Amino acid sequence: MANKQAILGSGARFSGKISNAKSIEINGYVEADLTTEKVTIGSTGKFLGSVQSDLVVIAGEYEGKMQADSVWLTETSRISGEVHYKSLQMDRGAALNCRVVHNWNENEVKLEDETSQIQEDNPDEKPIKK
Amino acid sequence: MLGKTNNNETEKSIISSDMKIKGKISAEGELLLLGSVVGDIKCHNLYVEDTGTLKGNIEADVVTVAGKCDGQVSADVVSVKSTGKISGEVFYENISIEEGAIVEAQIAKKKK
Numbered sequence: 001m002a003n004k005q006a007i008l009g010s011g012a013r014f015s016g017k018i019s020n021a022k023s024i025e026i027n028g029y030v031e032a033d034l035t036t037e038k039v040t041i042g043s044t045g046k047f048l049g050s051v052q053s054d055l056v057v058i059a060g061e062y063e064g065k066m067q068a069d070s071v072w073l074t075e076t077s078r079i080s081g082e083v084h085y086k087s088l089q090m091d092r093g094a095a096l097n098c099r100v101v102h103n104w105n106e107n108e109v110k111l112e113d114e115t116s117q118i119q120e121d122n123p124d125e126k127p128i129k130k
Numbered sequence: 131m132l133g134k135t136n137n138n139e140t141e142k143s144i145i146s147s148d149m150k151i152k153g154k155i156s157a158e159g160e161l162l163l164l165g166s167v168v169g170d171i172k173c174h175n176l177y178v179e180d181t182g183t184l185k186g187n188i189e190a191d192v193v194t195v196a197g198k199c200d201g202q203v204s205a206d207v208v209s210v211k212s213t214g215k216i217s218g219e220v221f222y223e224n225i226s227i228e229e230g231a232i233v234e235a236q237i238a239k240k241k242k
Contacts (some may be wrong), residue, residue: 004147005144005146006145006149006165007142007143008143008157008160009142009143009157009158009160010141010158011157011159012154012156012158013154013157014153014154014155014156016151016152016153016154017151017152017153018150018151019149019150019152019163020148020149020150020153021146021148021149022143022146022149024146024149025224028143028157030187032153058185061137066181071208105212105214124206
């Protein structure tokens with residue numbers, strides 16, 4: 001439905017906090033922390049800040065820490081920061097200057113945490129989370 | 131394809147009904163507000179739809195309010211629809227208020 005889709009136009013500038021959005025398209029300049037289901041950053045869009053989303057499609061510029069199930073970086077995308085993903089698609093031409101991590105499996109992360117806690121001699125020291 | 135829609139489409143911004151925003155928005159084109167915003171808005175055309183709520187100041191050319199606005203509104207054309215509710219201050223060049231609208235604001239014509 002059209003109502004569910006939020007759009008920030010190409011001339012728009014926004015800085016602040018976005019919450020509760022289902023699907024958002026960014027063609028302008030946005031500085032925000034965003035938790036949503038689907039994000040599209042258009043070729044004229046620039047996003048600074050953290051993103052937590054099921055699906056991320058980037059054709060513009062992104063800087064920050066991203067955690068997403070599915071990431072698609074198109075040929076015009078420019079990324080810096082950190083990308084944590086479950087599945088990643090990158091088109092030829094995408095410019096990445098970032099850390100790319102595939103460690104989404106929470107069970108695995110938990111298992112690792114538990115084992116590292118057992119192995120820990122000093123209980124005061126916190127296990128290093130990946 | 132992405133970003134290849136026409137200019138009119140890309141200049142339009144929509145804050146959807148389930149969305150909550152805290153912060154400042156400035157847009158060059160049209161802004162459609164269906165969700166809730168806490169912060170200032172500056173744009174050309176602003177439509178606060180009946181599901182939209184705004185707490186903050188508005189600076190725009192044309193403002194249409196069918197939702198709730200709380201703050202200072204400054205626009206050339208202000209129109210308050212029957213479902214609209216405005217509190218705070220309104221500065222206008224042209225104003226229209228529909229029957230049923232709730233206006234609890236200080237209203238004054240803009241000085242040129």
